[in-house]
Amino acid sequence: MRPAFAPSPVLAGGSSLKLAGGRRGLNSLSMTNKVFVAGGTGKVGRIVVKRLLEEDWKVVAIARNETSDIARELASMGAEVRKGDVCDLEGLKECMKGCEYVVSLVGCSPPRFVKISDLWSDPRKDANHPANVQYQGVKNLLEASKTENVKKFVRLTGLAVGASPWNPVSILFSLLLSFSTYWNRKGEMLLRESGVDYSIIRPGGLKDVPRAREGTDKLFLASEAWGDKTPPFTTGISRADVADLCCLSLTDKRLSRATLRVNRMRPPTADNNYFEDPQAKSTWEELLDTVEPDKKPLEEVDYTLPVGLAATAVAGVLGIVVGWVAKLALSLFG
Numbered sequence: 001m002r003p004a005f006a007p008s009p010v011l012a013g014g015s016s017l018k019l020a021g022g023r024r025g026l027n028s029l030s031m032t033n034k035v036f037v038a039g040g041t042g043k044v045g046r047i048v049v050k051r052l053l054e055e056d057w058k059v060v061a062i063a064r065n066e067t068s069d070i071a072r073e074l075a076s077m078g079a080e081v082r083k084g085d086v087c088d089l090e091g092l093k094e095c096m097k098g099c100e101y102v103v104s105l106v107g108c109s110p111p112r113f114v115k116i117s118d119l120w121s122d123p124r125k126d127a128n129h130p131a132n133v134q135y136q137g138v139k140n141l142l143e144a145s146k147t148e149n150v151k152k153f154v155r156l157t158g159l160a161v162g163a164s165p166w167n168p169v170s171i172l173f174s175l176l177l178s179f180s181t182y183w184n185r186k187g188e189m190l191l192r193e194s195g196v197d198y199s200i201i202r203p204g205g206l207k208d209v210p211r212a213r214e215g216t217d218k219l220f221l222a223s224e225a226w227g228d229k230t231p232p233f234t235t236g237i238s239r240a241d242v243a244d245l246c247c248l249s250l251t252d253k254r255l256s257r258a259t260l261r262v263n264r265m266r267p268p269t270a271d272n273n274y275f276e277d278p279q280a281k282s283t284w285e286e287l288l289d290t291v292e293p294d295k296k297p298l299e300e301v302d303y304t305l306p307v308g309l310a311a312t313a314v315a316g317v318l319g320i321v322v323g324w325v326a327k328l329a330l331s332l333f334g
Helices: 043-054 069-077 089-095 130-146 168-176 180-193 239-249 304-333
Strands: 034-038 058-063 080-083 101-104 152-156 198-203 218-223 258-265
Touching (some): 043 069, 058 069, 101 130, 168 180, 180 198
Parallel strands (some): 034 058, 101 152, 198 258
């Protein structure tokens, strides 16, 4: 059975190649195609590694602990697992040797919640801080890829990166998750300015559900170049669908230098507020001809002002509640 992500990859010359038995494969350029996967031990990462190996790619995955159960699972699939950390530049250079493609799926796992000490401490001292993983980690991956003349860099971030810093979701992520959206955006800026061919994928909430094509749901894809057209945050998307798009992005020229906002659209019913978007389809292949490359640099935005105002408002409400409770206590027991 043909993997979902390989119906018709477009290769460097605009052509598509077939493997034996009529299957179209991502790995038809040479016998030496090797892809470096950072974040391969995560939920999406494991699916990506499995899909690439099914298409006969040579996969190198890094793990902080190469003897962990998940690392052993990747190795049992056929991946080469090397001990590495995106925060260690020299180690990355060694691990990436011989790789022509990079897929970065790194994120803070478990989520790194904000701490009071963040007000005065250096985030670089916390290996799991978004500043290290989602910004410095991407910077290190790009630096390491220079020595290998990497052909394509695929990066997975999140739908909130393209939202306004005043969006409630952006404010919530900043307040609770150590400004993760800000650091993801900084990492995207580095990649887009690097000169390396790239695809950036921003999915909505990731879910362990079947692919859209296996049910009645539809996939939504919007190019960053389209402007403000953004999928809703509410529906979420299958990790398997996102993994398929990551794999497609490695060789499909329609996804070159493009930032993609993706989500899943559920059928509208009387019980929900969803709408039928005519651009939503069952498979990625039906959507790729609509993709447009990025037209301008990604601008830096200020996340501190919205967060500061939100924190002040919360503190004010808490102050009112505490004052009311104190007055009530005095009236009862004073």
